[in-house]
Amino acid sequence: MIKILYLHNSDDWAIHNVGKLWFSDIHSAEVIMKNYHQIDKNEVYTYDYVWYGYSLMYLKLPHDLNKTILTVHDPLELFPQVPDWKEKSPISERLDLLRGAYKVVTASVELKNILNNLKINSSLIPTSSLLPIRNIDQIKTSEIGVISVFEDYPRKNFDLMKFVEKECSATKAIKFTFKKGREVLPENEYLDLCKTVVQNVMEI
Numbered sequence: 001m002i003k004i005l006y007l008h009n010s011d012d013w014a015i016h017n018v019g020k021l022w023f024s025d026i027h028s029a030e031v032i033m034k035n036y037h038q039i040d041k042n043e044v045y046t047y048d049y050v051w052y053g054y055s056l057m058y059l060k061l062p063h064d065l066n067k068t069i070l071t072v073h074d075p076l077e078l079f080p081q082v083p084d085w086k087e088k089s090p091i092s093e094r095l096d097l098l099r100g101a102y103k104v105v106t107a108s109v110e111l112k113n114i115l116n117n118l119k120i121n122s123s124l125i126p127t128s129s130l131l132p133i134r135n136i137d138q139i140k141t142s143e144i145g146v147i148s149v150f151e152d153y154p155r156k157n158f159d160l161m162k163f164v165e166k167e168c169s170a171t172k173a174i175k176f177t178f179k180k181g182r183e184v185l186p187e188n189e190y191l192d193l194c195k196t197v198v199q200n201v202m203e204i
Contacts, residue, residue, distance in 0.1 A: 002029040004069075005047040007036040007057055012184045015053035015073070018107060021127050036061050049102065058097060065100040072098070072106045072115065072122070075155055083157050090118060098122075147193055149179045 006023065008016035016033070023031040032047070036057055044050050044063045051069040052058050055077045058070060072078065078094050079085040095118060098104050104122040106112050115122045152158050158180075168174040177193055179185070 002048045003046075004029050004031045004049045004051055005044060006031055006033045006051045006053065007039070007061065008033065008053040009036060009057065010182065010184065011035055013182060015071075018071075018073075018127055019053060022125060055094070055098065055104075065097075066102055068101045069103045069105065070098060070101045072104060072111050073108065075111070075114075076153070078111075078114065078118075079155075081154055083154050085155050095120065144173070145175045145177070147177045147179075149190075149193075151182055152180055 006019045008019055010016065016035075019031075019033050023033070031051075036053075039061070041061060044061065047067075049067050049069055050063045051071070052061075053071055054073050055070040058068065075085050078090045080088050080091070082088065098115070098120050104115065104120060105125050106115065106122055107125055107127045109124065112122055112124045148161070150156055150158075161176075161178075165176040168176065179193060
């Protein structure tokens with residue numbers, strides 16, 4: 001059986017959880033998930049393929065590109081880290097890396113289209129949430145709320161989000177809830193954040 005090493009950067013954070021979703025029902029290969037900060041560099045050579053949770057991880061833990069699967073999750077993996085990244089040219093070294101890899105994947109339709117325009121072949125693998133699915137009768141289309149869990153990087157344009165939040169708060173149209181930073185919370189606390197959004201909207 002093929003052995004694949006999947007590398008993530010923080011336990012139970014976004015890249016790790018994406019891997020849990022992707023590999024939850026894989027039976028044709030053995031997938032081992034590890035934090036790349038805690039792995040021996042020589043260990044990567046004991047697997048048939050090394051799958052990097054995001055492509056820039058390869059720069060810190062390189063491997064044979066012919067046996068490398070690179071995930072592109074974010075524009076910063078292709079473009080400069082600036083708010084107007086869409087107006088910038090991609091970083092040529094990043095493109096060379098992706099073009100040399102065995103396989104490139106992404107969970108983003110936007111990035112899939114960008115990669116296509118850059119003549120980089122990639123596969124789109126959708127994601128969903130690890131949180132419990134709500135019953136259809138619990139969902140009310142009149143309840144509108146936004147929750148965002150993110151790190152405040154320049155390309156995220158947090159100032160614009162705060163402006164939109166202010167405008168929505170003035171009209172009481174949409175309730176915004178944020179969790180900024182990379183601290184990983186227990187699952188029940190993420191659920192509480194989601195419940196807070198709904199409760200606050202219902203009180204408007």
